[in-house]
Amino acid sequence: MASTSVAVTGLVRRYGRHTALDHVSLGLTKGVTGLLGPNGAGKTTLLRILATAMSPDQGSIDLLGIDPLTARGRLEARRALGYLPQHPGFHPGFTAFEFIDYVGILRRITDRRQRHDEARRVLAAVGLSDVRGKKIKALSGGMRQRVALAAAIVGDPQFLILDEPTVGLDPKQRLRFRELIAELGEGRVVLLSTHQTEDVGALCQHVVVLAGGTVRFDGSPADLSAHAAGRVWHSDQRDPGAVAGWRTGQGSVHNIGTPPPGAALLDPTLEDGYLLLLDGDPALEEVA
Amino acid sequence: MTAQQVSVEHPTRETLRAYAGTGLTGARRTAVDDHVARCRACVGTLAELADRAELARGWARLDERLDEPRAGLLERVLRLVGLREDLARITATTPALHASWLGTAAVIVAGALLMTRYAPADVAGLTFLAAFPMLPVAGAALSYGPRLDPTYELTLISPLGRFPIILLRTLSVLIVLIGIAGLGSLAVPQEGLAAVGWLAPSLALTLVTVALTVRFEPRLAAACTAAAWAVCVVVTSDPDGTSLLLTAGGQLTAAVLVVVAAAAVARLRRYFDVLSPIDFPSLARTAP
Numbered sequence: 154m155a156s157t158s159v160a161v162t163g164l165v166r167r168y169g170r171h172t173a174l175d176h177v178s179l180g181l182t183k184g185v186t187g188l189l190g191p192n193g194a195g196k197t198t199l200l201r202i203l204a205t206a207m208s209p210d211q212g213s214i215d216l217l218g219i220d221p222l223t224a225r226g227r228l229e230a231r232r233a234l235g236y237l238p239q240h241p242g243f244h245p246g247f248t249a250f251e252f253i254d255y256v257g258i259l260r261r262i263t264d265r266r267q268r269h270d271e272a273r274r275v276l277a278a279v280g281l282s283d284v285r286g287k288k289i290k291a292l293s294g295g296m297r298q299r300v301a302l303a304a305a306i307v308g309d310p311q312f313l314i315l316d317e318p319t320v321g322l323d324p325k326q327r328l329r330f331r332e333l334i335a336e337l338g339e340g341r342v343v344l345l346s347t348h349q350t351e352d353v354g355a356l357c358q359h360v361v362v363l364a365g366g367t368v369r370f371d372g373s374p375a376d377l378s379a380h381a382a383g384r385v386w387h388s389d390q391r392d393p394g395a396v397a398g399w400r401t402g403q404g405s406v407h408n409i410g411t412p413p414p415g416a417a418l419l420d421p422t423l424e425d426g427y428l429l430l431l432d433g434d435p436a437l438e439e440v441a
Numbered sequence: 442m443t444a445q446q447v448s449v450e451h452p453t454r455e456t457l458r459a460y461a462g463t464g465l466t467g468a469r470r471t472a473v474d475d476h477v478a479r480c481r482a483c484v485g486t487l488a489e490l491a492d493r494a495e496l497a498r499g500w501a502r503l504d505e506r507l508d509e510p511r512a513g514l515l516e517r518v519l520r521l522v523g524l525r526e527d528l529a530r531i532t533a534t535t536p537a538l539h540a541s542w543l544g545t546a547a548v549i550v551a552g553a554l555l556m557t558r559y560a561p562a563d564v565a566g567l568t569f570l571a572a573f574p575m576l577p578v579a580g581a582a583l584s585y586g587p588r589l590d591p592t593y594e595l596t597l598i599s600p601l602g603r604f605p606i607i608l609l610r611t612l613s614v615l616i617v618l619i620g621i622a623g624l625g626s627l628a629v630p631q632e633g634l635a636a637v638g639w640l641a642p643s644l645a646l647t648l649v650t651v652a653l654t655v656r657f658e659p660r661l662a663a664a665c666t667a668a669a670w671a672v673c674v675v676v677t678s679d680p681d682g683t684s685l686l687l688t689a690g691g692q693l694t695a696a697v698l699v700v701v702a703a704a705a706v707a708r709l710r711r712y713f714d715v716l717s718p719i720d721f722p723s724l725a726r727t728a729p
Contacts, residue, residue: 206597224711231600242591244534251510255534255592258527259599265526269508286507304595 156218158182164212173198175366185338187353188346190363196346200316204236235310239317241301243289249300250285256304275303295326313343350424381421381429386412396432461491535610537583546576550625571674573622573639575667577647580614582663604713615647638687641695648702655712
């Protein structure tokens with residue numbers, strides 16, 4: 154029986170002197186795994202390697218029982234995975250249907266009837282059946298992103314890689330996307346790279362934090378939140394001892410760090426845990 | 442859209458009954474297809490006349506016809522000459538086969554013809570030799586790459602493999618550009634070997650460029666090849682406008698280079714999927 158999990162071990166990728174991934178190891182099972190990390194953490198490099206768009210310098214990958222670092226395994230792995238790039242591109246003259254049909258061609262669905270049926274299926278799955286005949290350039294940003302998601306699920310891949318799929322979407326579109334990703338996570342392995350801790354909290358059973366090319370956290374969202382237990386409090390003014398603090402809509406200041414004695418502690422959120430985990434990282438200094 | 446907004450006359454009930462039972466063929470069926478796709482009144486009539494199963498089959502057939510991707514001129518030509526539909530579509534999306542670029546190539550050929558006619562003999566004799574091989578080299582550079590193909594990342598992870606896609610696109614560009622340049626040569630039969638001496642170098646330089654793309658970004662590979670060719674033309678030419686490259690020995694050397702470069706490309710084919718160090722040059726450059 155084919156494996157239903159993805160595992161990477163000791164993954165290293167360098168660009169000249171810069172090490173983008175430094176001995177990264179992690180395991181993914183069915184469901185949605187959130188990949189968090191500041192810009193430059195190595196998330197996109199990891200995703201591109203898993204998508205077989207790029208090769209690592211060192212390390213091994215077990216992708217649903219396939220070794221994508223061999224010539225035969227690579228092509229086999231490509232049939233088993235779907236990838237939504239960070240900046241999906243479209244041929245400007247294509248309609249949504251024509252684009253998905255083209256992706257079907259790239260995915261080696263040579264039978265025209267089967268390819269067209271598949272295009273209709275994936276466009277229906279993302280709720281775009283009614284606009285499938287429209288030119289992509291005439292669609293809204295949210296619809297285009299859904300077209301890109303439809304492209305990623307052509308051929309019903311069992312491993313889905315999504316690189317920041319909700320960037321630039323309005324709250325309603327993000328909610329729609331959450332629903333879609335949650336549906337897709339049932340029965341397949343989904344790796345969701347994002348900066349949105351709310352998305353991770355809402356969707357993911359498993360979260361990995363990458364920073365400086367290394368895995369800084371690998372566990373459940375609850376465990377990541379618990380990382381900040383007893384280290385989140387509110388006050389009238391920004392506490393000088395806080396690692397980060399911001400005035401909330403209620404008027405008080407939300408502080409994270411080492412609380413002063415007698416501080417009014419708050420239940421930590423996933424974002425609190427994430428920010429404290431990255432304490433000392435340049436990404437956190439931007440927030441603070 | 443209401444029935445009143447549809448400009449064409451409604452089909453009779455008898456015609457709709459025949460249509461529902463697929464008793465219509467050819468242009469008559471197409472005309473009714475087009476009408477019912479836009480006319481709710483006739484959709485209602487159809488629902489009364491046909492049984493559900495027949496109706497479902499009818500809608501499926503209509504979906505298929507309306508979704509049918511519209512092939513562009515180039516794709517239609519490629520299919521006319523016998524290329525499979527999927528391969529024709531991949532070829533037709535080649536950036537270097539866009540009308541704007543082919544127009545530029547035609548202008549260059551026209552410019553070369555004008556130079557042959559009006560420039561001094563020592564320059565005119567070498568015009569074709571120096572300029573024409575650059576066209577397919579540039580075309581190879583514009584066939585595939587991260588900044589040229591909007592679906593580049595999807596192409597990279599196609600189960601087809603990168604090599605067949607690169608080869609298909611490059612050969613198509615080569616054939617089209619050789620055709621354009623060949624028409625230019627036919628316009629100046631008096632130039633003899635000088636008018637066709639560019640052909641073997643064109644093939645050789647294109648293959649060298651393809652081989653170099655294993656290691657270099659396509660535009661850099663093409664720039665290196667073009668620069669080397671310019672130096673070669675200058676070094677092997679005499680002030681009177683003759684060139685060693687236009688002798689039998691020179692042409693034989695170019696033919697040998699074609700064979701060697703083709704063998705190199707064939708030998709390197711498996712590396713196109715493995716070595717992609719410059720696939721994401723922006724990423725490599727921005728890495729600290």
